[in-house]
Amino acid sequence: MSADDPLKEELRATILNGKIPNALLFTGSCEEDKLSAVITFVKTINCLNSSPSCLPCNSCRSCMKIDAKAHPDIITISPDAEKAIIKIGQIRELCGATASKPHEAMMRMVMIQDAHTMNQEASNALLKILEAPPDRTFFILLARGLNDLLPTIISRCRHIRFRPLRVSEIEQRLTQDWGVNPSIAKIAAKSSNGDVKKAMMLANVYEKEPKNGNQNQIKIEKKIEKIDWIKRRKSLLNQLIMVIKPDEHSNSSGAASKFLLALIIAEQLSKEAKIIQELSITLIKLWLRDMAIVKFSKREEELNLSQIVNVDFIGQISDLCMRLSDDYPILALESIHLVETKLQTNASVRLILEQFFLNLVIKRG
Ligand SMILES: [Zn+2]
Numbered sequence: 381m382s383a384d385d386p387l388k389e390e391l392r393a394t395i396l397n398g399k400i401p402n403a404l405l406f407t408g409s410c411e412e413d414k415l416s417a418v419i420t421f422v423k424t425i426n427c428l429n430s431s432p433s434c435l436p437c438n439s440c441r442s443c444m445k446i447d448a449k450a451h452p453d454i455i456t457i458s459p460d461a462e463k464a465i466i467k468i469g470q471i472r473e474l475c476g477a478t479a480s481k482p483h484e485a486m487m488r489m490v491m492i493q494d495a496h497t498m499n500q501e502a503s504n505a506l507l508k509i510l511e512a513p514p515d516r517t518f519f520i521l522l523a524r525g526l527n528d529l530l531p532t533i534i535s536r537c538r539h540i541r542f543r544p545l546r547v548s549e550i551e552q553r554l555t556q557d558w559g560v561n562p563s564i565a566k567i568a569a570k571s572s573n574g575d576v577k578k579a580m581m582l583a584n585v586y587e588k589e590p591k592n593g594n595q596n597q598i599k600i601e602k603k604i605e606k607i608d609w610i611k612r613r614k615s616l617l618n619q620l621i622m623v624i625k626p627d628e629h630s631n632s633s634g635a636a637s638k639f640l641l642a643l644i645i646a647e648q649l650s651k652e653a654k655i656i657q658e659l660s661i662t663l664i665k666l667w668l669r670d671m672a673i674v675k676f677s678k679r680e681e682e683l684n685l686s687q688i689v690n691v692d693f694i695g696q697i698s699d700l701c702m703r704l705s706d707d708y709p710i711l712a713l714e715s716i717h718l719v720e721t722k723l724q725t726n727a728s729v730r731l732i733l734e735q736f737f738l739n740l741v742i743k744r745g
Pocket of ligand 1: 439
């Protein structure tokens with residue numbers, strides 16, 4: 381959370397007046413900022429050296445245990461890695477874990493990460509707990525937005541909104557805190573939709589401690605395997621170009637090989653973890669958006685490069701724009717929005733992706 385963020389004041393006021401809500405809900409696209417606020421908040425409440433500034437001392441037993449993720453009264457629930465949802469069993473376990481008094485904390489904290497991934501049963505089970513909150517315990521739910529949360533859950537929580545970080549702020553964090561090359565930082569920041577964690581992945585930052593980090597900064601946990609996203613992004617976009625590019629000599633074997641390639645890409649992507657699929661879809665969407673911008677900047681001098689995300693692909697994008705119909709980028713963008721919507725349902729990921737990539741070939745006209 382940036383120092384000038386007024387939300388920090390909201391949390392500080394809560395601590396100062398001594399009325400910690402039973403449940404807080406933090407929403408916003410930047411996971412790192414939400415986590416950082418959670419840690420500062422719980423450390424401050426439990427700090428053994430209380431200070432008038434309302435900040436944790438970072439050196440007492442409680443602060444150090446929280447930092448080391450070794451505090452017995454800090455309970456974290458996150459979506460299961462395979463299905464990316466929070467199941468009822470995970471919430472039920474909470475009942476047992478919070479039935480007795482906290483071990484040593486003044487206030488025990490239960491943090492539910494990606495609370496929007498709770499299914500209906502899990503949400504209802506949580507609601508029951510929130511209706512009769514356990515002793516000296518508060519809940520913090522983290523979510524991207526309010527959309528996928530039950531209204532009854534939202535109404536039980538004090539809602540605190542985190543604004544997405546500006547591209548320039550993310551770029552600065554990547555270059556200054558993590559020593560990322562400026563041109564890579566620019567593309568990663570623009571592709572991240574205000575989420576530092578995504579930007580870090582795209583810039584291949586997998587270290588645990590920032591080069592110039594402050595003590596309240598959360599250490600990013602690596603639940604997923606290390607992926608070379610710099611390489612992966614390039615190869616994904618090159619595959620996309622291969623699919624979209626009109627053939628030099630239009631013949632049936634050329635078209636057939638495009639369809640085959642479309643199916644292969646769809647199959648590969650459908651086998652990946654959900655987080656990889658989502659980030660890949662975002663990268664494709666931004667690339668298509670760049671294409672629309674280039675297409676509608678009629679003359680070269682009208683094109684504002686600062687609006688383009690994939691500046692390293694500008695040559696290929698311009699070349700494709702000259703060879704494709706005016707409405708192609710818009711049709712393609714519509715298709716990818718549909719993919720995003722459908723991926724939130726239970727439909728077959730492979731079929732959704734196949735349809736999308738095949739459409740990219742068909743809609744070239
Ligand atoms: Zn302390």
